[in-house]
Amino acid sequence: MELTAHDIITWMKKTNDKIQSKKEYLTSLDQAIGDGDHGINMARGFNEVVVKLDDSSYESVSDALKDTAMTLMSKVGGAAGPLYGTAFLKLSTSLKGKSADYTHFLNGLEESLAGLKQRGKSQEGEKTLIDVWAPVIEKMKESDDFDASLLKHTAEDSMEKTKDIKATKGRASYLGDRSIGHLDPGSVSSFYVFEALAETIEGGR
Amino acid sequence: MELTAHDIITWMKKTNDKIQSKKEYLTSLDQAIGDGDHGINMARGFNEVVVKLDDSSYESVSDALKDTAMTLMSKVGGAAGPLYGTAFLKLSTSLKGKSADYTHFLNGLEESLAGLKQRGKSQEGEKTLIDVWAPVIEKMKESDDFDASLLKHTAEDSMEKTKDIKATKGRASYLGDRSIGHLDPGSVSSFYVFEALAETIEGGR
């Protein structure tokens, strides 16, 4: 299977739907161990992404992802803005002039992950969205085509595991041990991103 | 009967006891239609009066009343301070060089009332402590010696009647019709003053 520019739009619309309907939930997760703006920020950003994508027409997956990245970068703010912006920008750059087949797409996601780590100066196990991106990509490497159900479940499991991690990066790290027992908001929003990707793939079958 | 300097001290101590034990009640009355400090102010002031009177010895009723007045004036503040200060100062001045027999004392109270009206630029019927002082003095004029029970009951009735009056002076006047249905805090503290006087007279029998 190969993703089209239209699939990217579908992916982002599905992501947006999830984030809008979970806006308050994300915010309440962030109130518990952060500053309570994650849902508000992501909802504002993805709403703008959908507006932007709707207003434009795209020849390539890379172009659609680039606009997604730039919009997130300039509309989300906080920590999540540069992180998601960077992730989608790396994916876009990596796919430039290429078809979005599984191999290329996976390579792109690996670039995204590297970008996230560099931008956030962080690693796996620090209770951030990297704890969803890293295991999802690791799992994808075991397969040679898109597998919606695997994608979704890996993302979901990884998100849930962030509950047990003690935060050492981001705002939750100020709480030290008190961060344990709470889901990481960024990991939950990242789960929605991958869940939406899984649904896009299923729809595209 | 004739009041002595010692009676004045007893009077003020009894007044103070009542005000200390009703401090919160007076404050809550003032919260309803004023600014919620009447109990606090009166308690501070009468406490100082008792300290002052205890520390001194008095030859005359007038001297004891003068210290009472000056202490109230400099320790109560707000509207009540100058009013009570004026009332006791006028009483003191009027009794200067005289015995505190019924006639002299009553004359003194009339001076107090005139002082209150002048200082407060107010009349009876405006929902102020004048609505206790005026009827008490009026009633006393009908008698020719101290009558504890009459004093007490007149003060109490008059205080209660302030509930039905619409305030046109003092802070309660800002409420207009909404001041109706509440006791006037200054009238309640004045009732304690006259009740304490009544008890002093009874004790002195």
Add this chain to the structure above:
Amino acid sequence: MKKIVNNPEYVVRDMLEGLIAAHPDALKQIPETTVVARKDAPLQNKVGIVSGGGSGHEPAHAGYIGDGMLDAAVCGEMFTSPTPDQVFEGIKAADGGAGVFLVIKNYTGDVMNFDMAAELAEAEGIEVEKVIVNDDVAVEDSSFTTGRRGIAGTIFVHKIAGAKAAAGGSLQEVKNIAEKVTANVRSMGMALTPCTVPAAGKPSFVLEDDEMEIGIGIHGEPGIERKRVTSADEIAEELTNKVLEDIEFNRGDDVALIVNGMGATPEMELYILNKKINEILLDRGLNIHKTFVGNYMTSLEMSGCSVTLLKLDEEMKPLLDAESSAPAFRI
């Protein structure tokens, strides 16, 4: 009651010590009193300006002491007018031989205590004049009642009378300009939450989660109308229109504006109000000469705001613009 205090009976004493400690070069406390004065008071041959009132309205009034504003502020107990002897101490501290001018907010207690102090001062040969500020249009003004209250508009009286005195104005000139300011300044306030006097321990009134009180005083007195909380724009309209009704404001008039916080309202909300107030005033063709947004005349931790408008003329304008070193009103 949640407050950062020690013994509630000593809040004023503790506050004054902390205030002087923060401004050791500018302010002094007159020993054994609750009077705060300029460090260099009295200024010889300058009319001394004295204000004061109950505490709990900080930065009013001690924050307005400085070059071009007050010479002394007399601090009463919480929401309680200071006593005549204290006001008299304030007058003496400010008296440099050219007389002393008293800025009094129109409350029975303040008027009586300041009047008695003025009598004491005159008995000692100090010339005293006064103005009674009554800018609060929430309260009806009638000769049968106590009349309107003095609220945030008082700050403009401090500023302009203070500038006149600093410029060498005589006691009578200071009085004249102070009366002009008083005649041309109007205010109105509202509250979202009440406040709690530390020694009382419970709030002055109770508002439901969706209620606000319009026409509130600055001492936790209940206001004139209770209703559902509306938007910032509607609140701005309600207060500003009421203020604009009371005296005549004509197209082309210069005005000065205070958007005052009652204590617990974030500056962000005051600026949101100011956006709308600004629009309303410009719509009316008024020329906004100067705007002040912040906590100027508070009511402890009450949340809410008041709007003050001063109609300026060519005499008041330069006096309002003149320099002031007062910590809470630097110009």
Add this chain to the structure above:
Amino acid sequence: MKKIVNNPEYVVRDMLEGLIAAHPDALKQIPETTVVARKDAPLQNKVGIVSGGGSGHEPAHAGYIGDGMLDAAVCGEMFTSPTPDQVFEGIKAADGGAGVFLVIKNYTGDVMNFDMAAELAEAEGIEVEKVIVNDDVAVEDSSFTTGRRGIAGTIFVHKIAGAKAAAGGSLQEVKNIAEKVTANVRSMGMALTPCTVPAAGKPSFVLEDDEMEIGIGIHGEPGIERKRVTSADEIAEELTNKVLEDIEFNRGDDVALIVNGMGATPEMELYILNKKINEILLDRGLNIHKTFVGNYMTSLEMSGCSVTLLKLDEEMKPLLDAESSAPAFRI
């Protein structure tokens, strides 16, 4: 949630309009951005100083724009770092050819967004340097974590770096002094009540009527310890001692102090705190060069306070004392 707002989504936009309306001669908004700049920015050949961060901390940061302090402030959404494009606009607005200096509070989001903006600016040939302020001793500083947060101590960085730039300092000189301030400033805060982000609609945490939270951040982040409310003196001791522990303060050292209100705490309470803090510092033999008491770095309508101490040297002292026309920090 009781607030004076219109649509909660537009609080920042509305606030900025009201802010510019209040200071039309001193401030301007860069069109289509959330950047506020001096009216006369950019100043040719002066290093431009830019700060910013999420909104909700007013008067931080736009209130610190003025002669001798900031040239521009970039205002993010509520408690949300502004985006790189906005920060870049701020840098351009402040760039008068001598380079631009960024004052960044140490939060992951702020650091990332400002860094990306700096990259954009450098790509356009604007020289950019920065300092990351991390004064909050409530949070452990370790290379394995995010490190300490930036809170009210940031104001001293604005002031001293701003004065250095105003005095003609080069970008490198500004950076050097800003790093010196950062190395010598420490803060710690506490809260009696939480705050509510307008668009979130409910408070960031819940405290019982007799509880306070020590080591609070300025974004409604929970603190490090929850306990029963103690007296003002005990709160002053706890915060001040923690601040004094972190770096060495020796007898005879000159210090500058900020007793900062979190938004809803009355000035009276801050002065009551200052009384005790003053005593503690004098007991330690420290020389209090200057004290600032007020709302400098707030957290919406949170009630509480923070204590900031800066250890001064002969280089910092005159820069702290230098003139500033910033509305929230007039010197």
